[in-house]
Amino acid sequence: MSEPVVYGDPISTYVRSVRLALAEKGVQHSLVAVDLVKGQHKEAAHMARNPWGKMPAFEHEGRCFYEASAIMRYVDEAFPGPALMPSTPAERVRVNQLMSVVDSYGYAASITNIFIPRVLVPMLGGQTDEAQVAAAKPQAALFLTEVNRLLGGTDFFGGSTVSLADLHLLPVLTYLQATADGQALMAATPAVGAWMGRMNQRRSVQEVMPSA
Numbered sequence: 001m002s003e004p005v006v007y008g009d010p011i012s013t014y015v016r017s018v019r020l021a022l023a024e025k026g027v028q029h030s031l032v033a034v035d036l037v038k039g040q041h042k043e044a045a046h047m048a049r050n051p052w053g054k055m056p057a058f059e060h061e062g063r064c065f066y067e068a069s070a071i072m073r074y075v076d077e078a079f080p081g082p083a084l085m086p087s088t089p090a091e092r093v094r095v096n097q098l099m100s101v102v103d104s105y106g107y108a109a110s111i112t113n114i115f116i117p118r119v120l121v122p123m124l125g126g127q128t129d130e131a132q133v134a135a136a137k138p139q140a141a142l143f144l145t146e147v148n149r150l151l152g153g154t155d156f157f158g159g160s161t162v163s164l165a166d167l168h169l170l171p172v173l174t175y176l177q178a179t180a181d182g183q184a185l186m187a188a189t190p191a192v193g194a195w196m197g198r199m200n201q202r203r204s205v206q207e208v209m210p211s212a
Ligand SMILES: N[C@@H](CCC(=O)N[C@@H](CS)C(=O)NCC(=O)O)C(=O)O
Pocket: 012, 013, 014, 015, 041, 053, 054, 055, 056, 066, 067, 068, 069
């Protein structure tokens, strides 16, 4: 079986989630760098891979496709290694719901409207839009409340072993936690902090997110 290719920037949360899934399966891959800060994802070469100008894109055995959660499900099904989806419908619905919550609400609240204005914009010489951050905080708080509720008393979102949901969520919460606003919000959900501690012990996380 040929080695898959991930196109994207290693700092991107969605690129990280796909690479975490590959690492958990024990699948070697190559990463073709697409610089997020330089805007290379809007250049023709990448737009040909993903016409929405987003990363990652993924290539395997002559097929090229995009959308992180679809790629992650493909990785889980196409390669040998530990299953990253649980076996019962009740556990699978929790994994699928959490992944959808990340995509539909959590990413915008945590990354677009808190991490980027707080960290990336000042790093590039701009000024944080305080109104944008303030408006996002209730959404981020709700996101964390739901993450905490879906985790319940379990070690991982799919139950006792790591699942795609854990890998989809971790890069987003890692960036949220890198902001003072995120840390203040996360103080209300210590079980989520403990889950992050468990995740950060994993070899896959140390390989894919070494400085996180
Ligand atoms: N729905 C897409 C979202 C991907 C996405 O938003 N990626 C971010 C990086 S983490 C991106 O490409 N941002 C650049 C932009 O929006 O211009 C997926 O699941 O792959």
